[in-house]
Amino acid sequence: MLNYILRRVLWAIPTLLGILFMILVCMHAAPGDPAAMALGLGAGGGGEVSEKGANIEAKIEEFRKEHALDRSFVVQYLGYLGPFNVRPDGHEWFGGTGKEPWGGLLALDFGKELINKNKSVGDELKRRLMQVTIPLALISTFLTYLLAIPIGIYSANRRGTRIDKVMTLGLFVLYSIPVFWAGLMLQLIFGAEGLNLLPVMGMHGPDADQMNLLEWLWDSAKHMVLPVTVSTYGGLAYISRQMRTGMIEVIHQDYIRTARAKGLSERTVVLKHALRNSLIPVITLFASILPILIGGSIVIEYVFDLPGMGEYMYKGLLSRDYNIIMSVMALTSVMTLAGILLSDIAYALVDPRISYS
Amino acid sequence: MTTTMTKTAPAAPNAPAASAPPKAYSKDYWDLVFEQLGRNDLFKLALGILALLYASAIYAPLIANDQPFVIEAVNRSEYGDAHRTLYPAVLGAASLAKKTPEEYLEKRTEGSTQTFEQALNAEREAVNSRLEVMSAWLPEGDHASLDDLLAKVDEAFAASRAGDTERAGELGGEAKDIAKTIRADYKPFDPEKEAEGGKRLRPLTRYPLFDTLTWGEVLMMVMWAMVLTWPLWNRFVNKRVLSGNRSRIRRARKPKFFAVLGLSALAALLWWAVSDDAGTNKAASFKAEITAGQIEVVRTVMPLIPYGFAETNGAENFRPPTAVEKAEISEEGYYVRGARVPKADPVTGYMPPAKPVAVLYGEPDRNSPYRHVLGTDKVGRDFLTRILWGGRVSLTVGLLSAALLLVIGTVIGAIAGYFGGWVDLVISRIIEVFLCIPAFPLILMVAAFIDPNVISPIYSIVIIIALIRWTGVARLVRAEFLRLREAEFAVAAKALGFSSARTIFRHILPNAFAPALVAGAFAVASGILTESTMSFLGFGIQPPIASWGSLINESKAPEHWWVQVFPGLLIFITITCYNQVGDAFRDAVDPKTRKN
Numbered sequence: 001m002l003n004y005i006l007r008r009v010l011w012a013i014p015t016l017l018g019i020l021f022m023i024l025v026c027m028h029a030a031p032g033d034p035a036a037m038a039l040g041l042g043a044g045g046g047g048e049v050s051e052k053g054a055n056i057e058a059k060i061e062e063f064r065k066e067h068a069l070d071r072s073f074v075v076q077y078l079g080y081l082g083p084f085n086v087r088p089d090g091h092e093w094f095g096g097t098g099k100e101p102w103g104g105l106l107a108l109d110f111g112k113e114l115i116n117k118n119k120s121v122g123d124e125l126k127r128r129l130m131q132v133t134i135p136l137a138l139i140s141t142f143l144t145y146l147l148a149i150p151i152g153i154y155s156a157n158r159r160g161t162r163i164d165k166v167m168t169l170g171l172f173v174l175y176s177i178p179v180f181w182a183g184l185m186l187q188l189i190f191g192a193e194g195l196n197l198l199p200v201m202g203m204h205g206p207d208a209d210q211m212n213l214l215e216w217l218w219d220s221a222k223h224m225v226l227p228v229t230v231s232t233y234g235g236l237a238y239i240s241r242q243m244r245t246g247m248i249e250v251i252h253q254d255y256i257r258t259a260r261a262k263g264l265s266e267r268t269v270v271l272k273h274a275l276r277n278s279l280i281p282v283i284t285l286f287a288s289i290l291p292i293l294i295g296g297s298i299v300i301e302y303v304f305d306l307p308g309m310g311e312y313m314y315k316g317l318l319s320r321d322y323n324i325i326m327s328v329m330a331l332t333s334v335m336t337l338a339g340i341l342l343s344d345i346a347y348a349l350v351d352p353r354i355s356y357s
Numbered sequence: 358m359t360t361t362m363t364k365t366a367p368a369a370p371n372a373p374a375a376s377a378p379p380k381a382y383s384k385d386y387w388d389l390v391f392e393q394l395g396r397n398d399l400f401k402l403a404l405g406i407l408a409l410l411y412a413s414a415i416y417a418p419l420i421a422n423d424q425p426f427v428i429e430a431v432n433r434s435e436y437g438d439a440h441r442t443l444y445p446a447v448l449g450a451a452s453l454a455k456k457t458p459e460e461y462l463e464k465r466t467e468g469s470t471q472t473f474e475q476a477l478n479a480e481r482e483a484v485n486s487r488l489e490v491m492s493a494w495l496p497e498g499d500h501a502s503l504d505d506l507l508a509k510v511d512e513a514f515a516a517s518r519a520g521d522t523e524r525a526g527e528l529g530g531e532a533k534d535i536a537k538t539i540r541a542d543y544k545p546f547d548p549e550k551e552a553e554g555g556k557r558l559r560p561l562t563r564y565p566l567f568d569t570l571t572w573g574e575v576l577m578m579v580m581w582a583m584v585l586t587w588p589l590w591n592r593f594v595n596k597r598v599l600s601g602n603r604s605r606i607r608r609a610r611k612p613k614f615f616a617v618l619g620l621s622a623l624a625a626l627l628w629w630a631v632s633d634d635a636g637t638n639k640a641a642s643f644k645a646e647i648t649a650g651q652i653e654v655v656r657t658v659m660p661l662i663p664y665g666f667a668e669t670n671g672a673e674n675f676r677p678p679t680a681v682e683k684a685e686i687s688e689e690g691y692y693v694r695g696a697r698v699p700k701a702d703p704v705t706g707y708m709p710p711a712k713p714v715a716v717l718y719g720e721p722d723r724n725s726p727y728r729h730v731l732g733t734d735k736v737g738r739d740f741l742t743r744i745l746w747g748g749r750v751s752l753t754v755g756l757l758s759a760a761l762l763l764v765i766g767t768v769i770g771a772i773a774g775y776f777g778g779w780v781d782l783v784i785s786r787i788i789e790v791f792l793c794i795p796a797f798p799l800i801l802m803v804a805a806f807i808d809p810n811v812i813s814p815i816y817s818i819v820i821i822i823a824l825i826r827w828t829g830v831a832r833l834v835r836a837e838f839l840r841l842r843e844a845e846f847a848v849a850a851k852a853l854g855f856s857s858a859r860t861i862f863r864h865i866l867p868n869a870f871a872p873a874l875v876a877g878a879f880a881v882a883s884g885i886l887t888e889s890t891m892s893f894l895g896f897g898i899q900p901p902i903a904s905w906g907s908l909i910n911e912s913k914a915p916e917h918w919w920v921q922v923f924p925g926l927l928i929f930i931t932i933t934c935y936n937q938v939g940d941a942f943r944d945a946v947d948p949k950t951r952k953n
Contacts, residue, residue, distance in 0.1 A: 014786075015786075015789060015790055015793060018786065018787075018789075018790040019790050019793050019794055022790050022791065022794060023794065023799070023802075026799060026802065026803050026825075027802065027803070027806065029803070030803050030804075030806040030807045036808070169399075172933075172936065172937070172940070173933055175936070176882070176929060176932045176933035176936050177929055177932075178886055178889060178890065178925065178928050178929060178932065179890070180889075180890055180893050180894075180909075180925075181909070181921070181925035181926075181928060181929060184909070184913070184921045184925065185921070185922070185925070187915060188915055188918050188921065188922070191915050192915065193915040193916060193918065194915075200915075292795075294795050294798070295795040295796065295797035295798050296797075298797070298798060298801065298894070299890055299893075299894070302894060303913075313798060313801075314894065317801060317802065317805040317894075317896060318895075320805060320806065325802050325805070328798065329794070329798060329799065329802060332794075332795050332798060333793050333794045333795065336792075336793045336794070336795060337793040340792070340793065
């Protein structure tokens with residue numbers, strides 16, 4: 001068992017290197033000069049080049065140097081990975097001054113922001129993850145499972161009935177609603193123009209500083225209702241469908257028939273015998289809803305104006321901030337990889353039928 | 358199971374005895390798939406809605422357009438322009454005719470490389486084009502002096518070419534005289550200034566809307582007309598032409614498919630040959646000219662929604678759907694109800710200036726509920742029109758990205774599954790790496806760094822989605838190939854010495870393609886979703902082009918609710934339908950879930 005876990009973890013290392021490589025390749029594969037795009041010269045900026053052409057050329061050159069874009073791709077990859085810094089002030093092996101020898105992802109250095117040069121991307125990212133994105137993801141994952149499993153069981157137990165058909169269709173339709181549209185519609189319905197029940201923007205009310213703890217919690221909770229709803233419903237629809245299918249499959253197994261034949265109550269059969277076995281594949285789906293949650297956080301945080309990682313990514317994309325984008329991409333990929341790893345290990349731990357030799 | 362199943366084909370009443378349907382009919386794979394799909398009502402509903410959505414996108418130019426289908430009218434301004442500039446043109450021609458080539462070359466504009474011959478041709482064309490416009494509008498009886506004038510100009514130029522400048526000058530003078538009388542006598546008759554008299558013009562019939570259609574649009578329109586009427590003609594062909602014989606019907610599947618493609622291609626080719634100046638009339642604004650009285654209309658047929666895709670209505674920015682009470686606008690151009698009622702400044706008493714709504718020819722009245730059924734956007738473009746035209750982009754991006762993704766995924770998955778070994782290992786590793794990178798942020802990242810001037814956003818989105826999302830299809834196809842490559846027919850193909858490519862694409866792929874096709878249906882849904890989300894965030898389709906997603910991006914403000922509700926609703930409906938189609942298709946192609 002330990003052997004299996006160790007092997008899986010070791011396999012993850014080349015995958016991780018591959019992921020980082022692929023992100024860098026995707027960045028470079030885009031036609032158009034990233035330096036020019038980052039400086040806002042991509043679209044419609046062509047006319048200015050002739051006027052102050054030399055100035056802009058110099059700026060682009062400076063940008064390329066700063067971000068090591070003028071170096072070979074391999075050097076860039078190494079510098080991006082770290083722990084060596086290939087930038088002008090970086091490691092002397094790579095032609096730098098040696099002032100700042102450490103850098104790159106392996107040294108947990110995410111670089112500085114493009115516009116605000118003193119702001120560390122890593123610190124900002126940590127703050128945003130801790131305060132917004134991770135709580136949101138955890139709450140909605142928890143809620144997803146809390147609701148999806150009973151719905152799945154209920155639906156499977158009544159399969160073929162009208163209520164099952166309605167629920168299946170309802171979940172199917174729910175699954176197809178675009179996340180950003182769901183957010184906008186909820187804002188319309190619950191916002192000031194509609195029922196005026198809930199705040200639709202931000203994390204806190206404007207006077208959050210003067211509130212006592214209880215008020216503050218109530219205010220935060222009210223602000224979180226809509227974002228949590230939006231980030232939950234998709235996974236809910238997906239997982240409960242999976243749960244229903246898994247449950248139906250298990251119910252047809254021999255050991256369930258045996259359990260029934262023994263005269264166990266339907267409740268015991270379902271909750272003790274069937275549920276345990278149908279839960280396994282559903283639990284492992286955790287790995288596949290994690291990237292959806294992270295990918296969706298861009299949209300949700302943009303719609304609800306939450307200062308989380310997704311919104312940071314959006315800002316980074318708007319200002320074409322190299323360091324922010326790469327850091328978020330790397331971080332989310334690592335989190336996804338970890339999620340897959342965890343769920344595979346959990347699967348192996350839970351299901352004794354799986355051989356992990 | 359398939360061989361033992363018997364079902365007598367519906368007897369064709371007047372089929373000749375010789376081609377009577379066989380008693381036992383063994384259904385093939387696709388017969389079973391279609392039979393299963395035919396039983397699924399939700400699938401049929403979804404397919405019907407999708408067909409309508411595509412129809413609305415394909416026929417958008419015929420439904421919402423500012424160009425009339427037909428216009429029979431007198432265009433006094435067009436005639437007037439030609440008439441007014443005819444005399445100067447003749448003067449130019451006459452003075453050129455008097456010159457010798459040497460004189461012309463000496464006096465021509467600095468830097469010009471025009472030869473004398475070219476100058477003559479240009480002058481003749483200047484006169485001729487004006488005469489052509491005038492004769493088009495004048496009744497036959499008035500053509501004589503126009504023809505005379507052109508003949509005189511030609512004679513003068515002929516003399517000039519022959520070197521007889523004196524004679525040319527004389528003829529040029531005569532031409533000038535004729536032009537002078539035309540200037541005096543051929544004024545267009547204006548009913549408002551009856552006293553001045555003038556020539557009565559005859560109305561001409563034109564088809565401006567059809568002039569704007571390109572051959573590609575005609576191709577899609579003809580094809581879709583045939584697809585929509587498929588249940589009708591298919592039944593007829595099966596019964597009458599193929600006399601209800603199931604095996605003949607089965608063999609006819611491919612020919613029918615190619616007939617639809619071929620006929621639409623033929624129509625497109627014809628259109629391309631007939632309308633060589635497609636798109637030239639796009640700028641003509643008939644509605645404004647008719648309203649201004651420059652065009653006198655005898656008869657027009659306007660499309661159902663008389664607004665152009667990019668036609669702005671200055672005074673009506675962000676106007677709510679006109680059926681809503683708040684959309685009411687007074688004659689001066691002020692809103693009557695709601696938050697947008699203008700208030701005078703309490704100190705200065707200054708009222709914001711009003712801009713009256715300009716109701717052009719063919720448009721519904723100012724406060725008619727049909728004026729802007731779904732409201733307008735920030736520059737007053739009709740939102741329903743924008744949605745209809747925007748659907749073209751959204752639906753196209755979804756289809757194209759899914760098609761490209763299917764091709765990439767199938768080829769790579771087939772190679773991995775067929776060859777196995779280290780090829781499979783490398784490809785599987787790459788797929789694994791891709792699985793760990795959240796697709797949507799990656800797509801967004803690549804899109805943000807693509808210069809829209811280098812590659813149009815529509816194509817770049819399609820390519821990005823396909824290049825990043827191919828892994829799902831590749832995994833499915835790889836698994837199918839791993840299963841099938843040891844199957845007897847695959848081994849037989851190899852044993853017969855067929856090349857790898859032939860074995861893969863002709864023998865294994867047709868048997869492995871069904872799961873990929875199911876994934877394709879879902880890929881269209883996710884392509885549309887991805888494109889609209891990207892455009893909503895501002896990294897997708899850029900103005901002036903619109904897609905459903907970029908339409909929502911126009912305003913996040915809750916008071917502009919129609920901007921967010923309607924395009925989103927269409928995205929939602931489309932995605933639901935595609936998911937339903939994919940679901941039904943998966944159930945139908947998978948023998949395990951097939952209910953029978």
